Amino acid sequence: MLLAVLSGFILAACAPWLTRLLGDRAGWVLALLPAALFVYFLSWIPLTAGGAAEVVHYSWIPGLDINLSFLVDGLSLLFALLISGIGTFIIIYSGGYLHGHEYLPRFYGIMFAFMAAMLGVVLSNNIISLFVFWELTSITSYLLIGFNHEDKQARWCALQGLFVTVAGGLALLAGLIMLAGAGGSFELSELLNSGDVLRDYPLYTGMLILILFGTFTKSAQVPFHFWLPNAMAAPTPVSAYLHSATMVKAGIYLMARLNPGLGGTDQWLYTLGLFGAVTMFTGSFMALRSTDVKAMLAYSTIMALGTLTMLIGIGTEAAIIAALAFLLAHALYKAALFMLAGGLDHETGTKNILNMGGLRRLMPVSFITACVAALSLAGLPPLFGFIAKELMFEATLHAPAIATVTTVLAVISAIMIMAVAALFALRPYTGKLKETPKQPHEAPPSMLAGPVVLAALSLVFGVAGFLPVQGILHSAVAAVHGSPLEFKLYLWHGVNTPLLLSLLAVVTGLLVFAGWDRVLAVYRRLTFIDRFGPERGYERVMAALVWVAEWQTRVLQNGYMRNYLITILLTAVALAGGTFFIYTGNTVPFGTVDITFYEAVIAALIIAGAIVVSLMQSRLGAVATVGMVGFGVALIYVLFSAPDLAITQIMVETLTVILLVLVLYRLPRFLNLSSTAARIRDALVALLFGGMMTVLILAVLDVEVVAPISDQLVAWSYDEGHGRNIVNVILVDFRALDTLGEIFVVGLAAIGVYAMIRLRAEDKRS
Incomplete structure (x- = not known):
């Protein structure tokens, strides 16, 4: 299992070299890896039958309870099969679509890394390793989105997607840590068996908000949906893969995975149910107004993601069954449709559906495949999409508390998606042949293999009543529901309410398709929506971020060391000192300090040296006085049995004094560059910071949260370090890296002094 997940990263490193070696055959050969992974995951189906699960464990960071453990059940297996199966066709398709592209070797490398990261997300059992893979997908x-890096728009779209998903990822990390704290484990297999504990957690609502923020941004739920259509700047193979089986489905996967543990509450129902329903409507609404074939499909993906979120939120048995069936149906037809859209773009030179027409004679295979896949998108029999849509209507009709809202929005969305499906299947291929930038012809076999097979599977699964995937769907439903469910799916359930709603959606959708030109004219009058949408909010937030960055650079990063120090010291006083006095009030527990006469004398010398150096006019005198302060600190180290620190302090202080003398000897005398008011301000800041540090140190002397670590180091020095000199053992064994750092500092100072001496000697010779 570990090799299956990480094999994509291994091939990603080799893919550029293999691509150059294999030439035009690279796509077909490289596709053998995801094909082999698909066969491997198929072998797990008998083990997960009936809702069983298997945990495969590899130790990673045991000290932090972070492991590379993998949970193999129906849900993770369904996603793994989609990722590897569709990934096989995507790799083959990429070879044809990007044939001759100078960056194709790089593309394969990134694509395999993306595939491996997505497999890691859906198979991880440890939530920390899941988060690592989650961020790798971002x-x-x-x-991949910014693959055409010379295109400014592609770079902007890639950054937008990264910012939105990574912002959600930060919230998700906090939510997952809270989840582990509430359930007492980092392993999903244990957390999902503690549903009552998680739902009774006092911070359940906050934890849920953080986790859903992460999943909503990843799966493009309103109001974070705007990044997904912009991701169409990526090459079509990326779009097809990202929309059907990866990336945007990661959020859906995590919500489905956590349903047994976090689902079943009003917060879960209303948040997922209503946000999902609104996203479903928004996606279908925006799809109908699009004329770019890829944008049209991208918005229809938003509709599907909203539908899945809504069904998971509803959480009934019917809704869970509908969600898994809809997930499978969408993956099949959406991958096929995107690859067909890429074929239209590749062979005609345009993505605008208004500029296409009459292509059925020139592209007959693409036309037939588009009709089959679009029928599944529209939810028409005998395609598997019809079964999924009927189940969706059944679930919304019986949704607790929100049935009316979800059903109405589902029907309206189905009407618009019916029109979108008809537009995609008929508008480019029927009617009069239109002139396009390129002379159109049928796509090559590498670009047709995937769409033909996936569209055929949509047909087979529909006609066979899902029998070919019965086992995997049953186990997936059991994983999401939390217990096995018995159900059977049929293409024909008789005349019932879901069928009547489907009929209404089909008839009305065809009417909308027939009058689409007039509908599009109405849409174009609604441009004010774009001016006030969430994407404008994102742009304003980014503009505000740039303005704040410019302001703080202008004010804080102004090139004056004095201002830097004042800012740092006052910030420390405000945060550390303010927090200290807020929590201690007027009762500050100062520890008692026994000071001997010679300690007081040394302290007085250090204080006197600090005062004198701030008043000294002579550079050499100031250096000497600074040396007095440093050597006084070294004496304190000696008195308190820290000879290692004392020796280091003496060496560094000696070298520093020598270095400063050599440098300052060549500089003019001190100049009076600051006003009296500035010096008074500096003195007050120094006194304020010094006073705060003194108070904190005195207070710390009387606070002992845990036993001093020195006791344990003393106990370990002989048994573990095999040394009787405790200080030496600490330096060499327990804090070796710190000692190495001190040696490095001393060595660096010595090199600096040597360089100054050599420079001075060379100046004299010249």
Whole structure:
């Protein structure tokens, strides 16, 4: 299992070299890896039958309870099969679509890393390793969306997707840590068996908000949906893969995975149910107004993601069954449709559906495949999409508390998606042949293999009543529901309310398709929506971020060391000192300090040296006085049995004095560059910071939260470090890196002194 997940990263490193070696055959050969992974995951189906699960464990960071453990059940297996199966066709398709592209070797490398990261997300059992893979999908998708890096728009879209998903990822990390704290484990297999504990957690609502913020941004739920259509700047193979089986489905996967543990509450129902329903409507509404074939499909993906979120939120048995069936149906037809859209763009040179027409004679295979896949998108029999849509209507009709809202929005969305499906299947291929930038012809076999097979599977699964995938769907439903469910799916359930709603959606959708030109004219009058949408909010937030950055650079990063120090010291006083006095009030527990006469004398010398150096006019005198302060600190180290620190302090202080003398000897005398008011301000800041540090140190002397670590180091020095000199053992064994750092500082100072001496000697010779 570990090799299956990480094999994509291994091939990603080799893919550029293999692509150059294999030439035009690279796509077909490289596709053998995801094909082999698909066969491997198929072998797990008998083990997960009936809702069983298997945990495969590899130790990673045991000290932090972070492991590379993998949970194999129906849900993770369904996603793994989609990722590897559709990924096989995507790799083959990429070879044809990007044939001759100078960056194709790089593309394959990033694509395999993306595939491996997505497999890691859906198979991880440890939530920390899941988050690592989660962020890797954001990074690799950023590289894929911005693949055409010379295009400014592609770079902007890639950054937008990265910022939105990574912001959600930070919230998700906090939510997952709270989840682990509430359930007492980092392992999903244990957390999901503690549903009552998680739902009774006092911070359940806050934890849920953080987790859903992460999943909503990843799966493009309103109001974070705007990044997904902009991700169409990526090459079509990326769009097809990202929309059907990866990236945007990661959020859906995590919500489905956590349903047994976090679902079943009003917060879960209303948040997922209503946000999902609104996203479903928004996606279908925006899809109908689009004329770019890829944008049209991108918005229809938002509709599907909203539908899945809504069904998971409803959480009934019917809704869970509908969600898993809809997930599978969408993956099949959406991958096929996107690859067909890429074929239209690749062979005609345009993505605008208004500029296409009459292509059925020149592209007959694409036309037939588009009709089959679009029928599944529209939810018409005998396609598997019809079964999924009927189940969706059944679930919304019986949704607790929000049935009316979800059903109405589902029907309206189905009407608009019916029109979108008809537009995609008929508008480019029927009617009069239109002139396009390129002479159109049928796509090559590498670009047709995926759409043909996936569209055929949509048909087979529909006609066979899902029998070919019965086992995997049953186990997936059991994983999401939390217990096995018995159900059977049929293409024909008789005349019932869901069928009547489907009929209404089909008839009305065809009418909308027939009058689409007039509908589009109405849409174009609604441009004010774009001026006030969430994307404008994102742009304003980013503009505000740039303004704040410019302001703080202008005010804080102004090139004056004095201002830097004042800012740092006052910030420390405000945060540390303010927090200290807020929590202690007027009762500050000062520890008692026994000071001997010679300690007081040394302290007085240090204080006197600090005062004198601030008043000294002579550079050499100031250096000497600074040396007095440093050597006084070294004496304190000696008195308190820290010879290592004392020796280091003496060496560094000696070298520093020598270095400063050599440098300052060549500089003019001190100049009076600051006003009296500035010097008074500096003195007050120094006194304020010094006073705060003194109070904190005195207070710390009387506070002992845990036993001093020195006791344990003394106990370990002989048994573990095999040394009788405790200080030496600490320096060499327990804090070796710190000692190495001190040696480095001393060595660096010595090199600096040597360089200054050599420079001085060379000046004299010249």
